[in-house]
Amino acid sequence: MRGSVECTWGWGHCAPSPLLLWTLLLFAAPFGLLGEKTRQVSLEVIPNWLGPLQNLLHIRAVGTNSTLHYVWSSLGPLAVVMVATNTPHSTLSVNWSLLLSPEPDGGLMVLPKDSIQFSSALVFTRLLEFDSTNVSDTAAKPLGRPYPPYSLADFSWNNITDSLDPATLSATFQGHPMNDPTRTFANGSLAFRVQAFSRSSRPAQPPRLLHTADTCQLEVALIGASPRGNRSLFGLEVATLGQGPDCPSMQEQHSIDDEYAPAVFQSPIVRAFFGSQNNFCAFNLTFGASTGPGYWDQHYLSWSMLLGVGFPPVDGLSPLVLGIMAVALGAPGLMLLGGGLVLLLHHKKYSEYQSIN
Ligand SMILES: *[C@@H]1O[C@H](CO)[C@@H](O)[C@H](O)[C@H]1NC(C)=O
Ligand SMILES: *[C@@H]1O[C@H](CO)[C@@H](O)[C@H](O)[C@H]1NC(C)=O
Ligand SMILES: *[C@@H]1O[C@H](CO)[C@@H](O)[C@H](O)[C@H]1NC(C)=O
Ligand SMILES: *[C@@H]1O[C@H](CO)[C@@H](O)[C@H](O)[C@H]1NC(C)=O
Ligand SMILES: *[C@@H]1O[C@H](CO)[C@@H](O)[C@H](O)[C@H]1NC(C)=O
Ligand SMILES: *[C@@H]1O[C@H](CO)[C@@H](O)[C@H](O)[C@H]1NC(C)=O
Ligand SMILES: *[C@@H]1O[C@H](CO)[C@@H](O)[C@H](O)[C@H]1NC(C)=O
Numbered sequence: 619m620r621g622s623v624e625c626t627w628g629w630g631h632c633a634p635s636p637l638l639l640w641t642l643l644l645f646a647a648p649f650g651l652l653g654e655k656t657r658q659v660s661l662e663v664i665p666n667w668l669g670p671l672q673n674l675l676h677i678r679a680v681g682t683n684s685t686l687h688y689v690w691s692s693l694g695p696l697a698v699v700m701v702a703t704n705t706p707h708s709t710l711s712v713n714w715s716l717l718l719s720p721e722p723d724g725g726l727m728v729l730p731k732d733s734i735q736f737s738s739a740l741v742f743t744r745l746l747e748f749d750s751t752n753v754s755d756t757a758a759k760p761l762g763r764p765y766p767p768y769s770l771a772d773f774s775w776n777n778i779t780d781s782l783d784p785a786t787l788s789a790t791f792q793g794h795p796m797n798d799p800t801r802t803f804a805n806g807s808l809a810f811r812v813q814a815f816s817r818s819s820r821p822a823q824p825p826r827l828l829h830t831a832d833t834c835q836l837e838v839a840l841i842g843a844s845p846r847g848n849r850s851l852f853g854l855e856v857a858t859l860g861q862g863p864d865c866p867s868m869q870e871q872h873s874i875d876d877e878y879a880p881a882v883f884q885s886p887i888v889r890a891f892f893g894s895q896n897n898f899c900a901f902n903l904t905f906g907a908s909t910g911p912g913y914w915d916q917h918y919l920s921w922s923m924l925l926g927v928g929f930p931p932v933d934g935l936s937p938l939v940l941g942i943m944a945v946a947l948g949a950p951g952l953m954l955l956g957g958g959l960v961l962l963l964h965h966k967k968y969s970e971y972q973s974i975n
Contacts (some may be wrong), residue, residue: 620868631842655718656817659682673778673863674887675789676685677814677834679786680706684735687728688834688925692775692791693717694809694885697741698925699726701891703733711715717890725890739859739888740925745770745808746844746853746902750912761904765846767855771806771885772796778933806843840913849914855903859892911937 638733664674677688685708687701701708709729717725728734750762773793781790790811794803813835840852868921903921 619685650865657686659814659816661782661784661787661789661814663782664712665779668714668718668721671789672714672718673775674712674738675778675782675812675925676710676965677708677787677812679814679816682706688812689726689891690789690791690886691780691885691887691972692773692793694888695741695743695770696773696775696791697885697888698812699739699824699887699891700737701728701734702736703728704735705730705733707731707866716741717887720934723893726887727891728901738808739889741885741888742770742810742854743857743900743903744855745840746855746904749847749852750849750851751847761853762849765850768795768808770815781889786813787815792964800846802844802846804844807841808843809839809841810836811839834925835912835921835922836925837920840918842917845914845917851904851915852919853902855900855902857898859888859898908931918953 640680645679649655658681659677659679662676664680665678666672666674673690673692675690677686677690679688680684683704685703685706687699687703687708687710689701689710711727712728713725716722719725728737744767746767747765748761748763749765753762774796774797775791775793778789778791781788781792783789788811790809792807792809794807796887798804805940815835838854
């Protein structure tokens with residue numbers, strides 16, 4: 619138990635049990651607009667009539683007194699901007715020519731501006747791969763030697779419109795590196811499946827994270843890519859906006875230094891919404907442990923998390939985790955709740971990987 623709780627809060631190179639990895643990210647946000655029981659959810663792709671394929675997906679979840687906007691885009695590295703407003707009538711405004719310009723500030727707006735109660739963003743910057751040969755759980759670097767990471771800004775992505783499914787309120791960004799000289803992605807892809815919900819429920823598929831109308835589920839899957847070693851572990855580097863000069867008070871986080879910031883600012887939608895004066899915080903989410911089971915077995919790895927605004931849905935979390943949350947956090951806000959890691963389950967029983975209770 620203790621090991622898994624440490625992993626809950628281990629932002630750095632934590633090597634969790636393959637069963638579960640919980641991560642949680644919370645910033646202060648107003649209580650008032652949270653906890654709507656049901657929301658009217660719509661997904662819309664905002665086309666760029668001006669030029670080449672640019673994916674911009676707008677998820678709008680309207681409650682009685684509030685609206686949550688999630689804007690996903692693969693313009694630059696994959697990113698999501700999350701905005702909560704205190705009206706059911708707020709709208710997203712996109713100016714493509716501004717968004718695609720070198721100064722995209724203001725190219726993405728939620729109106730009316732004074733209805734915005736909370737906003738934040740996550741940028742998925744890099745796919746990490748580590749060589750865990752000869753590495754034990756207790757080693758100083760339990761993930762092993764890093765291979766050069768894959769920059770998600772240099773991926774080419776599918777046309778999101780083709781994957782949009784209004785019935786399940788989901789869409790999938792599927793991509794592979796544009797330049798792949800070693801052909802590791804010749805038969806592979808990295809997929810981000812986004813799903814919104816109009817009410818609380820628990821999906822039939824593991825890890826069966828309880829979700830609410832205030833959350834979206836994100837499932838990241840690495841499928842069929844050739845690992846660069848015999849025992850490769852994978853992870854994702856994620857950047858988020860700090861509040862003021864500080865990063866959210868979690869363990870082992872890093873404020874991105876100036877040298878790194880320009881790479882993050884290639885994300886136009888974040889810059890377009892928040893402007894250029896921002897402090898980014900980055901953390902690595904890593905999947906699996908060198909002791910296995912691992913991606914090497916079946917070249918399949920999927921990892922689910924909930925994204926949202928507010929308190930995480932509590933059902934299914936252990937009392938210990940809840941206790942830590944209450945002490946450490948206190949206020950609802952942006953939430954990134956990482957749930958079950960599903961490895962090599964393509965052909966295996968899901969029941970071994972049920973969520974903790
Ligand atoms: C994306 O797919 C949709 C639906 O198939 C199509 O209408 C649209 O033209 C495509 N966009 C691009 C840029 O290919
Ligand atoms: C919506 O706002 C009104 C007026 O502030 C309040 O009376 C009502 O309880 C709110 N409804 C919800 C579901 O929060
Ligand atoms: C988009 O932004 C450009 C540049 O600021 C501006 O000239 C144009 O009028 C804007 N378009 C719309 C529809 O607001
Ligand atoms: C693992 O150990 C073997 C034998 O000691 C050594 O030859 C090999 O280079 C090591 N591999 C790594 C990645 O450290
Ligand atoms: C991709 O799949 C084809 C057909 O299964 C196979 O022949 C080829 O070797 C694979 N390429 C790589 C790089 O794995
Ligand atoms: C992977 O394992 C095979 C068989 O055990 C071995 O021959 C090969 O050298 C290993 N490759 C690396 C990069 O460690
Ligand atoms: C994530 O891991 C990679 C590879 O070890 C490292 O270069 C990078 O600095 C890490 N990022 C953070 C924010 O810790």
